Amino acid sequence: MTKAQSKITRRNDVFSGRVATRIWQEQPAEDNPYAVEHSRCHGYELLDLVKKRSFVDVLFLLFRGELPTSDESELLEALMVAFINPGPRHPATRSAMNAGIGKTDPALILPIALTAMSGKNNAAGAVEETMRFLRKQQRRQVSDVAMELIENEVRPPEGDWIIALGFGSYYNSIDVQTNKMANHLVSLPAAGKALRWGQEFAEMIASYDLGWLPVGVVAAVLTDLGFQPRAAAGIYQIISAPGLLAHGIELANKPLTDMPFLADEDYFIEE
Amino acid sequence: MKSKPDTSFWDQRRGKIFSSKGGWKVGEAVYCHGYSMMDDLVGQVTYMQLYMLNATGTLPAKSLADWVEAAYICMSYPDSRIWCNQIGALSGSCGTTTVAATCAGTLAMDSYVYGAKTLVDGVGFIQRTLKEYEAGKAVVDIVNSSGRFRQGKPQIIGYSRPIANGDERIEALERTRTQLGFNIGKHLELAFQIEKHLLENFNERINLNGYISAFLSDQDLEAENIYRIFSTFVASGVTACFVDTKDKVPGSFLPQRCDDIEYQGTAPREVPDKS
Numbered sequence: 001m002t003k004a005q006s007k008i009t010r011r012n013d014v015f016s017g018r019v020a021t022r023i024w025q026e027q028p029a030e031d032n033p034y035a036v037e038h039s040r041c042h043g044y045e046l047l048d049l050v051k052k053r054s055f056v057d058v059l060f061l062l063f064r065g066e067l068p069t070s071d072e073s074e075l076l077e078a079l080m081v082a083f084i085n086p087g088p089r090h091p092a093t094r095s096a097m098n099a100g101i102g103k104t105d106p107a108l109i110l111p112i113a114l115t116a117m118s119g120k121n122n123a124a125g126a127v128e129e130t131m132r133f134l135r136k137q138q139r140r141q142v143s144d145v146a147m148e149l150i151e152n153e154v155r156p157p158e159g160d161w162i163i164a165l166g167f168g169s170y171y172n173s174i175d176v177q178t179n180k181m182a183n184h185l186v187s188l189p190a191a192g193k194a195l196r197w198g199q200e201f202a203e204m205i206a207s208y209d210l211g212w213l214p215v216g217v218v219a220a221v222l223t224d225l226g227f228q229p230r231a232a233a234g235i236y237q238i239i240s241a242p243g244l245l246a247h248g249i250e251l252a253n254k255p256l257t258d259m260p261f262l263a264d265e266d267y268f269i270e271e
Numbered sequence: 272m273k274s275k276p277d278t279s280f281w282d283q284r285r286g287k288i289f290s291s292k293g294g295w296k297v298g299e300a301v302y303c304h305g306y307s308m309m310d311d312l313v314g315q316v317t318y319m320q321l322y323m324l325n326a327t328g329t330l331p332a333k334s335l336a337d338w339v340e341a342a343y344i345c346m347s348y349p350d351s352r353i354w355c356n357q358i359g360a361l362s363g364s365c366g367t368t369t370v371a372a373t374c375a376g377t378l379a380m381d382s383y384v385y386g387a388k389t390l391v392d393g394v395g396f397i398q399r400t401l402k403e404y405e406a407g408k409a410v411v412d413i414v415n416s417s418g419r420f421r422q423g424k425p426q427i428i429g430y431s432r433p434i435a436n437g438d439e440r441i442e443a444l445e446r447t448r449t450q451l452g453f454n455i456g457k458h459l460e461l462a463f464q465i466e467k468h469l470l471e472n473f474n475e476r477i478n479l480n481g482y483i484s485a486f487l488s489d490q491d492l493e494a495e496n497i498y499r500i501f502s503t504f505v506a507s508g509v510t511a512c513f514v515d516t517k518d519k520v521p522g523s524f525l526p527q528r529c530d531d532i533e534y535q536g537t538a539p540r541e542v543p544d545k546s
């Protein structure tokens with residue numbers, strides 16, 4: 001046996017003495033170093049932001065470090081309304097509903113639903129990679145990418161065909177509502193290269209019953225607005241949070257019997 | 272005219288659940304991977320055996336489950352400086368429930384630098400490396416070709432560790448392995464040979480990831496199944512750190528003054544009017 005003798009020594013790594021941030025400044029009260037007199041977000045007094053700016057503007061400011069132009073603000077707000085609710089059939093929403101009907105602590109409904117929403121199938125966990133796909137592919141001709149994918153990717157025998165991150169079929173059809181949203185968003189003044197590239201790509205693959213998926217639209221808008229891919233999953237979770245919570249709370253006051261509990265004959269245990 | 276899309280795949284599954292794991296047939300039995308839970312499992316197997324059965328679909332020998340349980344203990348330090356544990360402690364400071372805190376801290380372990388997810392890469396490394404070794408590649412070449420170097424030291428998944436050099440858990444798990452009657456298999460033997468080379472040349476040692484990855488590879492477990500087995504690896508330590516702060520005065524855990532946060536951002540400025 002060649003096992004080494006165990007000996008544990010401290011590495012003495014140098015850790016930072018305190019946390020640093022470029023986002024938020026809390027100025028203490030004169031008589032109490034723990035109490036806050038003023039808070040500033042990227043240099044702007046919070047109370048002034050409260051008086052002069054919208055929630056969407058300050059959300060943009062938090063992540064980008066600057067206030068958005070009115071066009072950027074319009075695009076982000078439109079995106080947030082478009083995807084405010086994944087809908088009552090989405091697995092994340094159904095997780096919220098299960099928590100609600102099960103009388104889970106209401107404060108935990110949203111974290112539960114957002115955890116489900118962290119997944120990579122038609123959910124926030126796929127947005128980061130989709131942004132990286134768009135950033136890379138938008139340098140190429142749409143037709144080249146579309147042809148390459150259609151020729152090389154294989155339609156799966158069962159379920160939907162995700163031909164590229166953010167694009168594919170939805171129950172074997174084009175996701176009509178999402179494509180309508182994309183049509184609107186791409187018409188806004190702040191729409192940029194990623195949205196336009198995605199729109200052209202969606203049109204090119206439409207004859208195969210493929211098109212934009214929500215993850216693709218969210219990724220394209222966040223790319224055009226300059227958000228970091230690493231923040232994208234969380235931004236999509238913020239966008240979808242109101243719908244998830246509303247559906248969970250709607251069922252929180254109802255009896256357990258107000259949601260289906262499948263009969264044994266509809267529950268199949270496979271050998 | 273355009274044909275209707277084929278939705279039969281979903282139509283066949285509407286209003287039905289198809290489970291390959293098991294389920295409760297009311298008044299008949301609770302089935303779990305072919306076992307009757309109340310007749311074959313309760314009182315017959317340990318909780319960790321059941322945990323591994325549910326995670327992998329295979330009921331392991333009690334000795335293997337006991338070893339995995341020992342590994343779980345090795346990840347249950349009640350030290351709130353550790354990142355996931357501190358989330359438990361901070362949750363206690365916020366006054367969450369025990370379940371919320373334990374879940375939050377456990378979620379934090381889904382990390383690329385520590386916790387169960389890193390075992391996927393650790394298992395991948397040792398299983399791939401054993402094939403290369405058996406094909407004739409020397410340990411020195413395995414180390415030199417295994418990845419990047421930092422400050423002159425090879426950065427290999429499963430070797431070296433933040434904060435400390437060496438890993439007290441290896442000795443404890445080695446003792447457990449011997450007590451439970453497990454021999455050193457090919458993966459673990461190679462893992463120790465790599466450690467010997469790293470220790471002699473770079474003063475670095477195997478860490479818990481490298482040891483678990485090698486030992487469980489010798490038990491024929493696949494990477495994804497190992498990740499699934501360890502999905503609540505840190506939960507107990509998180510719970511301990513939560514309880515420690517929940518039972519104390521709110522806000523007493525690591526309080527910070529405003530100037531304990533170093534602001535490095537933009538200087539104060541006026542909010543422009545919206546155009």
